[in-house]
Amino acid sequence: METLGGLILFIVGFFTLASIASVSTLGLNICWGVTGLFNIGIAGFYAVGAYTSAILTAAPSVPTNPHLGGYELPVPVGWAAAMVLSAAIAWVVGKICLRLRADYLAIATIGIAEIIRITFRNWGGIAGGSYGIHHIPKPFESLPQPWAEIGFLLIVVAVVAVCYWVIERGINSPWGRVMRAIRENETAAAAAGKDVERMRLQAFVYGSALMGLAGALSAHYLKQFLPEDTEPLTATFLIWVMLIAGGSGNNKGAILGAFVVWGLWTMSEFMTDLLSAAWATRAAYIRVFLIGLLLQVVLQFFSRGIIPEKAPVVQRGEVEAG
Amino acid sequence: MVEFFNDYILSALVLGSIYALGAIGISMIYAILRFAHFAHGDMLTLGAYLAFDQVDGLSWHPVLAIPLAMLLAAGIAVGIDYAFYRPFRKSRPIIMVIASFGIALMLRSVFQLYWGIDDQYYWAIQPPLEALAPFAISAKHLYIGGAVVVLVSATHYLLAYTRTGKAMRAMSDDPDLARVTGIPTERIVVWTWIVGAALAAGAGVLLGMDTRVKFDMGWNLLLPMFAAAILGGLGRPYGAIAGGLVIGGLEELSTIVIPGDYKSAVAFGVMVLVLIFRPQGIFKGRVL
DSSP: OHHHHHHHHHHHHHHHHHHHHHHHHHHHIIIIIITOOOOOOHHHHHHHHHHHHHHHHSOOOOTTSOOSOOOOOOHHHHHHHHHHHHHHHHHHHHHHHTTSOHHHHHHHHHHHHHHHHHHHHHOHHHHOGGGOBOOOOOTTTTSOTTHHHHHHHHHHHHHHHHHHHHHHHHHTSHHHHHHHHHHHOHHHHHHTTOOHHHHHHHHHHHHHHHHHHHHHHHHHHHSOBOGGGGOHIIIIIHHHHHHHHHOTTOHHHHHHHHHHHHHHHHHHHHHHHHSOHHHHHHHHHHHHHHHHHHHHHHHHHOTTOSSOOOOOOOOTTOOOOO | OHHHIIIIIHHHHHHHHHHHHHHHHHHHHHHHHOSOOTTHHHHHHHHHHHHHHHHHHHOOOHHHHHHHHHHHHHHHHHHHIIIIIGGGTTSOHHHHHHHHHHHHHHHHHHHHHHHOSSOBOSSOOOOBOGGGTTSOOBHHHHHHHHHHHHHHHHHHHHHHHSHHHHHHHHHHHOHHHHHHTTOOHHHHHHHHHHHHHHHHHHHHHHHHHHSOBOTTTTGGGHHHHHHHHHHHOTTOHHHHHHHHHHHHHHHHHHTTTSOGGGHHHHHHHHHHHHHHHOTTTTTTOOOO
């Protein structure tokens, strides 16, 4: 019975983390998949979201590691604030950098992400520095196990469902078609009278807000948030692999990619756990190597992903807006 | 004045030279292959570790370990290009950026696996040379300075006087024109990797001599090196050198007013300003 309970908790945990990752992949899908904005600063927006929500909702910090916070606001307020602040930062970054060509945007976003990470790690006064933020409330945590975990999973699944529904509606609307037009041919889209800069900024801000939300969800799930949780490896790179493997441009692909790649990542952890202790730490690096290799294989041979993007169906007589 | 030199100028020169050597490769790869090479920082780390094996295993002096480290790193870079970037020559350049991002993490995991995650040192901390007092110059600074002069001179000779170097510059100016002129573009691409990776590996050894060897030492330099390449003008190797020195200098001087932890914000700020106000860089590079 005990193993069954453990198994249930494991499966629930897996689905929770994969669902949180799919919030990020959906956000990246708006940026890269649909609009073609090369955002590799996911870790930065993720960190902003996580720390914002943690600071607003966590219990007062212990005197030995003081940080901003102790407001103990309701969790939904924290999540909303996480999205708003990530969006605000994305708006500033986008205003400056979105007119740049894709590669420059890549450098700019990774630069912003690193600066945000450095700031949170070194500025103990706001985010606890390397100690991080602890005692972050988790919805349903007062329930007995496994119901507490299942309750949280249900919230996350609901969040993913809402995100999916909203983005799907957006992509299949005239707005989404303008975004694709910008991705495929910016000059033509501008010539057709579309405000390219404004539309790109919108996509960047919406996508980044979702990345911030993903950060907030994971902070509440883990109940604590440390600077290590914003490592570019997991927070940025895995999300990219998920989206590209799943099928960028397709929301179903984005979610499926998150589950498949997170599944591979978790399975590889199982396998490395079977190895001897001396190899266990080394095996962690082998996992990263294999995920990198997976990305290369997908890029070279399956560049359209598991569920490729579908061309939008334009009904006759429909009027384009935007 | 002497204090100012000891506290800021010396480290600015060392850091600036390392940025410069790394930025040359980034700049040339950007102009010739048309993509931002995100694994360039890890080429620095690779060079530092390849030299570390010679220093540690064969008890060689770090300076003597530079040539072999550069050679091996160049070979590895050509191999990586063949396996992972070549298939995308005709694709959108952004696909190569994603691929190089993956390569950066793959290289990092190899470093962690093979060389571990602890700090490694080529030598013990060196006291300043008494002969040069009151300047706090130690032997490592002389070695680094000498190596920089040799590497930059060799690069200058290659670019200015050899057929390969001239072809590289022609290609970075205009790939299509270079192709119709009969320049063997694929061979020049290979040479670009050799030169870029070798200089990056050299820079990595110098960084290791100055501080320590660690798996993320190069990755942390990626942003200032990009800033240096963009500031100097993409495809302008001499611009990259100037850009590296400027960025290194500004970063060190910034520590007068802001905490040293935020140095990388300075490089970033300079880069954003350049991209907004003079995207072609100081030396009129290409705006891609």
